[in-house]
Amino acid sequence: MILSRDFYRRSVQTVARDLLGRRLIRQMGDISAAGYILEAEAYDGEQDLACHARRGRTPRNAMMYGEAGRAYIYFTYGMHWMLNCVCGEDGYPAAVLIRTIHPIDGLDMISKNREGIKKSLWCNGPAKLTKALGITSDLNGIDLCDPLSPLRIEEGIDIPLNTINTSARVGIQSTPEPWLSMPWRFYAEMPVNHEEEFSRI
DNA sequence: TCTTCGATTGTCT
DNA sequence: GACAATCGAAGAA
Numbered sequence A: 001m002i003l004s005r006d007f008y009r010r011s012v013q014t015v016a017r018d019l020l021g022r023r024l025i026r027q028m029g030d031i032s033a034a035g036y037i038l039e040a041e042a043y044d045g046e047q048d049l050a051c052h053a054r055r056g057r058t059p060r061n062a063m064m065y066g067e068a069g070r071a072y073i074y075f076t077y078g079m080h081w082m083l084n085c086v087c088g089e090d091g092y093p094a095a096v097l098i099r100t101i102h103p104i105d106g107l108d109m110i111s112k113n114r115e116g117i118k119k120s121l122w123c124n125g126p127a128k129l130t131k132a133l134g135i136t137s138d139l140n141g142i143d144l145c146d147p148l149s150p151l152r153i154e155e156g157i158d159i160p161l162n163t164i165n166t167s168a169r170v171g172i173q174s175t176p177e178p179w180l181s182m183p184w185r186f187y188a189e190m191p192v193n194h195e196e197e198f199s200r201i
Numbered sequence B: 001t002c003t004t005c006g007a008t009t010g011t012c013t
Numbered sequence C: 001g002a003c004a005a006t007c008g009a010a011g012a013a
Helices: A010-020 A107-113 A126-133 A192-199
Strands: A024-029 A030-044 A071-076 A080-086 A095-103 A151-154 A166-167 A184-187
Touching: A010 A030, A010 A080, A010 A095, A024 A095, A030 A107, A030 A126, A080 A126, A095 A107, A095 A184, A107 A126
Parallel strands: none
Antiparallel strands: A024 A030, A024 A151, A030 A095, A030 A184, A071 A080, A080 A095, A166 A184
């Protein structure tokens, strides 16, 4: 079952936590690849000084102000693409950065995109997973709630709340407090009852 | 295993 | 002109 738009129209922290275990699917024609989301971060509005919306709306961050349930994809460090899910009320600039997925499908495609890299390092970083899944700016604004979309998110597996960890967000060290220390990074291990899937990778 | 550092370009001040 | 929601190679330990 694909996640509905209402899933994303909640507080961005709730969505970030609830996104763990969900199945992220990348489809290119007949070929698809997928993985379970294991790490995500919340970026919450113009008052959040770590959020791209902190200086108001610009052409780059405009997608964050749009409809919930769409992808906000941006380019950084001169070479990396980042995948976010737009959240909250439509018009409110908030998004969840997807930082880690556990690959479960389309391993041919992923291994080709990540040639020469150890399997355990294929998708454990925000720029790594976009490279693994072939995600670039041409998917910016894509509807994650559309079953026909080349990028979408389905229900996935259950990650018990008591196995979810939090921490400060990564890579925002020049951001002032209290935003620097907000525990808006959510992460989990792959559940042991899915070892079978784990082992075939 | 850990730490340091260069790569590389779009975006905004 | 500064810097970025990062990665991975290289070197040290």
